[in-house]
Amino acid sequence: MSKPKLAYYLAGGCGGCDIAVVDLSEALVDVALQLDIVFWAPTVADVKYKDLEAMPDGSIDVGLFSGNVRNSEHEHIAKVLRQKCKVLIAFGICASCGGIKGLVNLHTTEQLLEKAYINTFSTDNPEKILPQTTVVVDGKYELTLPTLMDARALDQVVKVDYYIGGCPPYHEHIAKAFTALLSGQLPPPGSWITMGKAVCEVCDRNPVLKGKPKKLATEVKRTIDGAPSEDGCLLEEGYLCLGPVTQGDCGAKCPSANIPCRGCGGPIPGVKDFGLRAISAIASMLDNEELVDKIPDPVHLFYRYTLPSSFLGKRIKR
């Protein structure tokens, strides 16, 4: 039997998902031997877009897409990969839900360009030059750049077969996902590859797992306010932890290091809009309604990784 063909593309991401794959370390060697990597741009393999475009449709077994869809180039490759791959996987929270970089949807492109290229303290740009999509050099060479768009999750551009959460996906979870993939033991198409448990269910701090009742939070704290107790629930102590609604394939690594869960794992099964369900879960765990007003910047807290995939999607600009 010939080896399954794998394609990997990094779109509007930071490369963290690529590093998470490399973090498989020895396991990666075993996995890589069983796979034929036909495309891994732009980080690992030297394969050009035209080579990918020349491959027959449906000739690649698995395509991993990391990063969100942020410009015309990402959109183009997403569509090409969809044609070439039998199974297309949104790899990491950016591809699945838009990711932390999806928060750009709170601003207009003009605002972002102005901030990055003109107003930043360390920027020296007296002529106020902004990036252009086309420029002609020496009167004959036309150079182009992709057009910026609002950030989107992969499934807002093409059909996605599976989703893997995490920023980046936890390496042990990736190993499990690859194993499932290679052995063909996959859930129904359209679902997340996850064990299906929330972070709270695997968190050592969860009082319910120790047979104690869960108490409501009587204050709201930021992570810079004091230090949490050794083994108490962060939510009970007022640190707004999104563990109740986040997939726990990471093994609750952040709470074990005193950091409240920020929801990078993606929504637990059955939840379509992570931020809205997080609002619901956190609000009902507060002791009184006055505490609601003490939450600083709720949009960035609840939609840190999932704004583009939200029902509301982006800030309405008038």
Add this chain to the structure above:
Amino acid sequence: MKMAWEPRLIVIACQWCTYQGADLAGSLRYSYPPTVHIVRVPCSGRVEPEFIAEALRRGADGVFIGGCHFGDCHYKEGNYKAIRRFKLFKRVATDLGIEPERIQLEWISGSEGKRFSEAMTEFDAKIRELGPNPLKGGAQ
């Protein structure tokens, strides 16, 4: 010919209080605007922020949630949960550019038929002033 815009208002009403209030308004022949579409739920504590967002996304121009007064909840504390969720959702929705006046929460009991009709009339007038929901046709 383009039809004149008429608001579509979704009223999510608790079956023990506000829904009974709506019923009473009908029995007592109090009128309220025909733009109101009532959805009955077991308790205002059942109203997830998703319900409100989904209604707005699908083109509702305003969403009104009606529950029992504090202390009157059939399930004891559903309305306390409702107001916490509602306030938090409203803050997020406002930050995302939705006018806060489009979403409203009020306690209307089963004996307040008149209040129900007044609240609906006020809500309808307020939404007419605001104009159509900017999210109409899905988030762009």
